[in-house]
Amino acid sequence: xxxxxxxxxxxxxxxxxxxxxxxxxxxxxxxxxxxxxxxxxxxxxxxxxxxxxxxxxxxxxxxxxxxxxxxxxxxxxxxxxxxxxxxxxxxxxxxxxxxxxxxxxxxxxxxxxxxxxxxxxxxxxxxxxxxxxxxxxxxxxxxxxxxxxxxxxxxxxxxxxxxxxxxxxxxxxxxxxxxxxxxxxxxxxxxxxxxxxxxxxxxxxxxxxxxxxxxxxxxxxxxxxxxxxxxxxxxxxxxxxxxxxxxxxxxxxxxxxxxxxxxxxxxxxxxxxxxxxxxxxxxxxxxxxxxxxxxxxxxxxxxxxxxxxxxxxxxxxxxxxxxxxxxxxxxxxxxxxxxxxxxxxxxxxxxxxxxxxxxxxxxxxxxxxxxxxxxxxxxxxxxxxxxxxxxxxxxxxxxxxxxxxxxxxxxxxxxxxxxxxxxxxxxxxxxxxxxxxxxxxx
Amino acid sequence: xxxxxxxxxxxxxxxxxxxxxxxxxxxxxxxxxxxxxxxxxxxxxxxxxxxxxxxxxxxxxxxxxxxxxxxxxxxxxxxxxxxxxxxxxxxxxxxxxxxxxxxxxxxxxxxxxxxxxxxxxxxxxxxxxxxxxxxxxxxxxxxxxxxxxxxxxxxxxxxxxxxxxxxxxxxxxxxxxxxxxxxxxxxxxxxxxxxxxxxxxxxxxxxxxxxxxxxxxxxxxxxxxxxxxxxxxxxxxxxxxxxxxxxxxxxxxxxxxxxxxxxxxxxxxxxxxxxxxxxxxxxxxxxxxxxxxxxxxxxxxxxxxxxxxxxxxxxxxxxxxxxxxxxxxxxxxxxxxxxxxxxxxxxxxxxxxxxxxxxxxxxxxxxxxxxxxxxxxxxxxxxxxxxxxxxxxxxxxxxxxxxxxxxxxxxxxxxxxxxxxxxxxxxxxxxxxxxxxxxxxx
Numbered sequence: 001x002x003x004x005x006x007x008x009x010x011x012x013x014x015x016x017x018x019x020x021x022x023x024x025x026x027x028x029x030x031x032x033x034x035x036x037x038x039x040x041x042x043x044x045x046x047x048x049x050x051x052x053x054x055x056x057x058x059x060x061x062x063x064x065x066x067x068x069x070x071x072x073x074x075x076x077x078x079x080x081x082x083x084x085x086x087x088x089x090x091x092x093x094x095x096x097x098x099x100x101x102x103x104x105x106x107x108x109x110x111x112x113x114x115x116x117x118x119x120x121x122x123x124x125x126x127x128x129x130x131x132x133x134x135x136x137x138x139x140x141x142x143x144x145x146x147x148x149x150x151x152x153x154x155x156x157x158x159x160x161x162x163x164x165x166x167x168x169x170x171x172x173x174x175x176x177x178x179x180x181x182x183x184x185x186x187x188x189x190x191x192x193x194x195x196x197x198x199x200x201x202x203x204x205x206x207x208x209x210x211x212x213x214x215x216x217x218x219x220x221x222x223x224x225x226x227x228x229x230x231x232x233x234x235x236x237x238x239x240x241x242x243x244x245x246x247x248x249x250x251x252x253x254x255x256x257x258x259x260x261x262x263x264x265x266x267x268x269x270x271x272x273x274x275x276x277x278x279x280x281x282x283x284x285x286x287x288x289x290x291x292x293x294x295x296x297x298x299x300x301x302x303x304x305x306x307x308x309x310x311x312x313x314x315x316x317x318x319x320x321x322x323x324x325x326x327x328x329x330x331x332x333x334x335x336x337x338x339x340x341x342x343x344x345x346x347x348x349x350x351x352x353x354x355x356x357x358x359x360x361x362x363x364x365x366x367x368x369x370x371x372x373x374x375x376x377x378x379x380x381x382x383x384x385x386x387x388x389x390x391x392x393x394x395x396x397x398x399x400x401x402x403x404x405x406x407x408x409x410x411x412x413x414x415x416x417x418x419x420x421x422x423x424x425x426x427x428x429x430x431x432x433x434x435x436x437x438x439x440x441x442x
Numbered sequence: 443x444x445x446x447x448x449x450x451x452x453x454x455x456x457x458x459x460x461x462x463x464x465x466x467x468x469x470x471x472x473x474x475x476x477x478x479x480x481x482x483x484x485x486x487x488x489x490x491x492x493x494x495x496x497x498x499x500x501x502x503x504x505x506x507x508x509x510x511x512x513x514x515x516x517x518x519x520x521x522x523x524x525x526x527x528x529x530x531x532x533x534x535x536x537x538x539x540x541x542x543x544x545x546x547x548x549x550x551x552x553x554x555x556x557x558x559x560x561x562x563x564x565x566x567x568x569x570x571x572x573x574x575x576x577x578x579x580x581x582x583x584x585x586x587x588x589x590x591x592x593x594x595x596x597x598x599x600x601x602x603x604x605x606x607x608x609x610x611x612x613x614x615x616x617x618x619x620x621x622x623x624x625x626x627x628x629x630x631x632x633x634x635x636x637x638x639x640x641x642x643x644x645x646x647x648x649x650x651x652x653x654x655x656x657x658x659x660x661x662x663x664x665x666x667x668x669x670x671x672x673x674x675x676x677x678x679x680x681x682x683x684x685x686x687x688x689x690x691x692x693x694x695x696x697x698x699x700x701x702x703x704x705x706x707x708x709x710x711x712x713x714x715x716x717x718x719x720x721x722x723x724x725x726x727x728x729x730x731x732x733x734x735x736x737x738x739x740x741x742x743x744x745x746x747x748x749x750x751x752x753x754x755x756x757x758x759x760x761x762x763x764x765x766x767x768x769x770x771x772x773x774x775x776x777x778x779x780x781x782x783x784x785x786x787x788x789x790x791x792x793x794x795x796x797x798x799x800x801x802x803x804x805x806x807x808x809x810x811x812x813x814x815x816x817x818x819x820x821x822x823x824x825x826x827x828x829x830x831x832x833x834x835x836x837x838x839x840x841x842x843x844x845x846x847x848x849x850x851x852x853x854x855x856x857x858x859x860x861x862x863x864x865x866x867x868x869x870x871x872x873x874x875x876x877x878x879x880x881x882x883x884x
Contacts, residue, residue, distance in 0.1 A: 083780035282771035329724035383874030398840035432825030
């Protein structure tokens, strides 16, 4: 008999690897934060002696969801300026407001709200890009959520940095500081090809090679970006990034809405990764990423919510459903992006993009125990012909009942562990009151 | 002091009329199933003496959602055959299965599940099209949900009818039977132009004119339908319907995905109504309805989930969010279908299409009290700059806490009233077990 920390008995387990497998009446065995076995529930007794045994009789266990692209602290601007076109939204609302208000406290409060929201919704890992990443990384440690801290880099001066070079310097310091972290890794995060010039991009390419960490950036989000790039640099966004040494298997390209055949080929040959953000692309009127085309070209794709100011939530269950639905509409093919593949994108696809697939993204022995349990007991989930279909097409974030990150319970029977939710609410409303100059909504 | 049945004090009230209005700290006063006042909460005392007073301190009241197009009993086929193209889905899976299994019991059990699911999600009215509508109408009465019973008509023989003429005869009998009903009205429901021939369509046109009831049908859902119609009849679907006397202000055209300029003009001039079903159109790969174009042409638009076998739920909050997002992506315009307009479509737009706007669809004095309360207390809804934005872009069906239909409470603090939920579950799984020939999931 082996003593272990936790045994979780579940009605269904969807490990994501192998593709499409659904185990029924199995148990997941966790010890020291690691998945040590998946076994039929009736074989646990006599083999494992768990300190804790949890029965989830109407639930499906899936790998914790990976939010492959977000700006977590922007929860504080959720719903602040909706139904506006991308350029006006950024130039007239988001950027001026950020210029006035974003500081370490903003990032602390916004990222804390985001971490609580994501854990409640089964998101166990997020790839973040925002100002003051050292603050967001502290929040992730305190919240116990896995994070890829984006070493943000942007030209010019802002509340966080004086120049792109300053960004890189601050980023390297944070990378060093995080060296021993189990939960937080790093990626360079040059904001976008249009907001970062050649020299810092080339420096980042060299540093990414040396340090072996990803480079996370926006690519081809808006329709005019590649034409603008050609006008300014004589090259499309991706050709320019390629010339600077950035199009390789460490590139994590968010959005990729407006793609030429050349773009698609370049990304496929380089084994670069795409993070598809369908809700944000729709909400900002950016258009439709041809995710089915990317997948058929053999490109690894993850999913992201983008920032909560353009979504307006951090709900990866909603995002994977949206991805599955929009792919079919865009391709005029109901077989495009089937349910099990959408779930793959939201878990292992994202983990691969972030170079974390050796640790998380599937429920396999030897991986860290990042797990979400989804209760399928609701009227809107019944009957159940196929649990994966029900997860993808009918489940909402409120059905996520239990979540573990690195083997540590963060949500138990729907209750968040280790957060002061009243304080989070209060802080969010205080910020909204200040930002809007209105009376506080409490 | 006026004695009244119920006063509901709400943090916010979004009456939908006038457009965009949000009342804060107001109360809705209900008596005899009718909305008799909207008044500041601090003015209730001394004016009204309610038998019951309900405080919803973190909630927004909206008009009950109107599901403008569904096949409610198909809950029992939810997730039965996903990720398949429309024609194969219908011909190889849905129709053969319906042929084998659909009977009065199927419709009773499936519609009961649907009614419970819809009421839980704030849907107080649904426009149904399915076999055995007399059974579904009985369920609606028993469940206390408002319904437009579709007097289904389809060529050929099926488990319900022997011919289109038989359908019309049965439909007229049901129309007569329902004459005194407060909750259930009727619409003719010829299935689709491709499945009903000229003679019964012309009969329905004449009867609709005599009886003054709507005609609810599928129009231009799949991409090939209008070309097929031209091949078979020498006319597009809408030109043929027009020739038969059906394109007028009683026409409720579901889907309308594939539209020519001529189609759009015809519908606009005739003041016909469109019910937009974005999730189903995506899931079946049908494509994108140009809802923004329809609205700019002055056409009244409602929203529908379509049947739960192609969605896979009856969740109108998800549907209105999808409508708002997809309209922006399709139009490449983030200002398309703003939040308040999406909410209008899901309430008063649908009520207008169903000729019920004199009774429901907005929270106005004199209308019947069909109301949904949405709790905006969740982390994913905070902060709140604009409650309408939060309802549309961040709220899920689980946040619907209280629902009234015709003044009668159907959901109270998240608990359904008057349903045996265990029996509904059990029946649904029994059906799934029979249909799939597998062991029952209980």
